[in-house]
Amino acid sequence: MRKTDQKRQHILDTAYEIFRRNGFEKTTMSEITAAAGGSKATLYNYFPSKEELFLACMVDITDHLLEGIFAGLDDPKADVPTSLLSLGKTALRALCTPELLASKRLVIAEAARSGIGKLFHEKTQQYMRELAAFLRRAMDAGDLRKGDPLQAAYQFRALLEADILERCLLGAEEAPPSSAAISRAAKSAVTAFLRAYAPESAL
Amino acid sequence: MRKTDQKRQHILDTAYEIFRRNGFEKTTMSEITAAAGGSKATLYNYFPSKEELFLACMVDITDHLLEGIFAGLDDPKADVPTSLLSLGKTALRALCTPELLASKRLVIAEAARSGIGKLFHEKTQQYMRELAAFLRRAMDAGDLRKGDPLQAAYQFRALLEADILERCLLGAEEAPPSSAAISRAAKSAVTAFLRAYAPESAL
DNA sequence: CTCATAATGTACCGTACGGTACAGTTTATA
DNA sequence: TATAAACTGTACCGTACGGTACATTATGAG
Numbered sequence: 001m002r003k004t005d006q007k008r009q010h011i012l013d014t015a016y017e018i019f020r021r022n023g024f025e026k027t028t029m030s031e032i033t034a035a036a037g038g039s040k041a042t043l044y045n046y047f048p049s050k051e052e053l054f055l056a057c058m059v060d061i062t063d064h065l066l067e068g069i070f071a072g073l074d075d076p077k078a079d080v081p082t083s084l085l086s087l088g089k090t091a092l093r094a095l096c097t098p099e100l101l102a103s104k105r106l107v108i109a110e111a112a113r114s115g116i117g118k119l120f121h122e123k124t125q126q127y128m129r130e131l132a133a134f135l136r137r138a139m140d141a142g143d144l145r146k147g148d149p150l151q152a153a154y155q156f157r158a159l160l161e162a163d164i165l166e167r168c169l170l171g172a173e174e175a176p177p178s179s180a181a182i183s184r185a186a187k188s189a190v191t192a193f194l195r196a197y198a199p200e201s202a203l
Numbered sequence: 204m205r206k207t208d209q210k211r212q213h214i215l216d217t218a219y220e221i222f223r224r225n226g227f228e229k230t231t232m233s234e235i236t237a238a239a240g241g242s243k244a245t246l247y248n249y250f251p252s253k254e255e256l257f258l259a260c261m262v263d264i265t266d267h268l269l270e271g272i273f274a275g276l277d278d279p280k281a282d283v284p285t286s287l288l289s290l291g292k293t294a295l296r297a298l299c300t301p302e303l304l305a306s307k308r309l310v311i312a313e314a315a316r317s318g319i320g321k322l323f324h325e326k327t328q329q330y331m332r333e334l335a336a337f338l339r340r341a342m343d344a345g346d347l348r349k350g351d352p353l354q355a356a357y358q359f360r361a362l363l364e365a366d367i368l369e370r371c372l373l374g375a376e377e378a379p380p381s382s383a384a385i386s387r388a389a390k391s392a393v394t395a396f397l398r399a400y401a402p403e404s405a406l
Numbered sequence: 407c408t409c410a411t412a413a414t415g416t417a418c419c420g421t422a423c424g425g426t427a428c429a430g431t432t433t434a435t436a
Numbered sequence: 437t438a439t440a441a442a443c444t445g446t447a448c449c450g451t452a453c454g455g456t457a458c459a460t461t462a463t464g465a466g
Contacts, residue, residue, distance in 0.1 A: 004412085023312065025228030028453060037231065039414045040455080050454065108372055109226065109312030112305065117373035124369075154366035155395055162361035166327075169267070170320030171313055192358055196399040231423060242444045243425080253424065266462085 008046050011036050016057040020102035024054055024110060058116050061103055062123045069094055070130050080143045081194060083134070086129035088160050088186035095161070096168050096176050106168065128153045144197045152197060211249050214239050219260040223305035227257055227313060261319050264306055265326045272297055272330065276337050283346045284397060286337070291363050291389035298364070299371050299379050307372065331356045347400045355400060362392035 014036040018027050029050055033040045047053040069091045071082060094100060111117025128150065135156075136149040144152075164185045167173055179184075217239040221230050232253055236243045250256040272294045276286060297303060314320025331353065338359075339352040347355070367388045370376055380388075 007413090012249075020235060023228075023316070025226075030453080039416085039438080041415085041457090042413055044455070065345040105315060108308050111372065111374040112308060113226070118375050121370060121373040121375040151366070151391060151424075155362055157385050158361040158365035159358055163357040169314065170324045172321050172324040188354060188358075192399040195401070196395040198398070210443095232425080233423080242446085244427090244445085245443055247425070248442075 004046070007038075007042075011043060011046055011053075012060055015053055016061060017140055019054060019057055019106060020099065022108065029053075036070065037102075051112070054110075055116065058103075058110075059119065062120050065100060065103060066124065066127055070127065073130070073134050079140045081190060084156070084193065085186055085190045088132075088156075088189055089182055091157075092164070092182050092186055093179075094161055096182065100174060101168055128157065131156065142199055145199050147197070150195075155196070156189070156193050156202065159192050160186060182196060210241075210245075212251055214246060214256075215221075215260055215263055218256055219264060222257060222260055222309060223302065227309065232256075253339070257313075258317070258319065260308065261306075261313075262322065265323050268303060268306065269297075269327065269330055273333055276333070283341045284393060287359070287396065288389055288393045290334075290357075291392055292385055294384050295363055295367070295389055296382075298368060299385065301379060305373055331360065334359065343404055348402050350400070355396075358399070359392065359396050362395050363389065365392065 011032070015027075015032045018032055018035060022031075029040060029043060032053075033043050036043070043053075047056060070087065071090070075083065075086055078086070107116055107120045111120075132149040132153040135144060135152050138144040139146045139149060162185070164177055164181065168177065214235070218230075218235045221235055221238060232246060234242060235256075239246070246256075250259060255349055273290065274293070278286065281289070281344060303371075308324045309318055314323075335352040335356040338355050339349045342349045342352060349382050365388070367380055367384065371380065
């Protein structure tokens with residue numbers, strides 16, 4: 001007798017949305033129950049406590065949230081600047097999504113009091129390694145100055161997020177950044193990065 | 204009968220420390236009272252509510268927290284790389300302090316539900332403008348490639364924080380980064396920045 | 407149909423917290 | 437020393453929340 005998987009996911013999705021909106025402490029189990037339908041007893045059949053439910057939400061989401069960002073990075077026809085610009089726009093657009101921002105706020109807020117931060121960091125590092133692999137290939141091909149590819153990957157991301165992400169995270173703007181603003185940010189990040197990693201032979 | 208200023212500050216300091224340690228919701232007014240000495244009635248004589256007390260802590264701290272980072276930026280004897288490296292180390296060391304990390308977590312966590320994020324962002328932007336002014340002078344002197352100084356300032360900060368700050372913010376390491384790690388991070392940030400902003404004449 | 411399992415609604419428990427009341431005490435000034 | 441403001445301790449109120457109990461109803465498998 002198992003509709004349970006579907007129901008479990010439904011509870012998870014509902015809870016996750018409310019956690020994002022209200023934060024951990026301000027979210028009540030009754031509220032989640034009301035939004036998900038059913039009763040509190042059912043809720044507690046699936047998750048033994050509020051803490052565990054929250055954790056499950058976070059784990060679930062770190063698995064799904066960042067995927068798809070690196071699509072098209074391996075297009076052999078595109079040159080390095082084009083690939084980076086395309087990746088930059090895609091990633092930045094995803095990172096500035098209200099959902100992702102809210103999730104990041106949650107993770108950071110609870111990082112000091114649970115292992116969730118570590119988990120999140122490991123997940124993102126996995127993506128950074130993908131980017132690093134791409135950069136290493138470009139370095140080997142002579143398209144970029146040789147150096148530590150993982151460090152270069154982090155620097156690229158840093159340049160991408162430079163000003164725009166903190167503003168969003170702090171809620172300094174009402175609306176998410178426009179498509180134009182994202183393009184601009186990605187472009188200047190790519191420009192700076194390519195200058196910093198121009199192959200020496202180009203001098 | 205006014206010892207009130209001193210007492211008020213004492214309450215503020217105590218509350219701030221507990222907020223940092225436990226977060227907003229998990230901190231109780233009774234706990235603050237016990238730590239600060241005195242009684243809850245006194246506490247409520249100084250601050251009308253928990254929310255206001257928290258806000259007052261945050262405002263108080265954004266005023267004091269970032270100051271002193273830019274000391275020595277205007278040393279006329281130092282060249283640009285030296286100045287940037289020195290600033291980078293100082294700033295990074297301050298930013299990775301447990302107190303500042305905890306504060307940043309608090310601000311980010313509450314950013315969605317109060318104006319505190321905006322306030323914090325404005326304060327930091329004020330410091331970024333100082334850095335931008337320095338960079339503009341360097342650009343005018345021909346020591347750096349010309350460009351938008353404020354954007355360059357944000358990019359420098361981004362390179363500084365590149366990998367190390369998120370790891371700290373997410374609690375991915377137990378200990379704050381070693382002095383050596385900070386030096387390394389600052390150095391690679393300065394290197395990348397100087398390559399990206401090398402004056403065209405140097406080519 | 408039968409029966410075990412899961413879902414529901416409701417009512418409830420214990421506790422903890424923000425905030426208040428109040429009676430009594432300190433303390434600075436005049 | 438008189439006095440008024442500020443402080444203290446304690447006890448308390450109302451409420452809200454996490455979690456549980458339970459009696460009842462749906463649901464699917466054999």
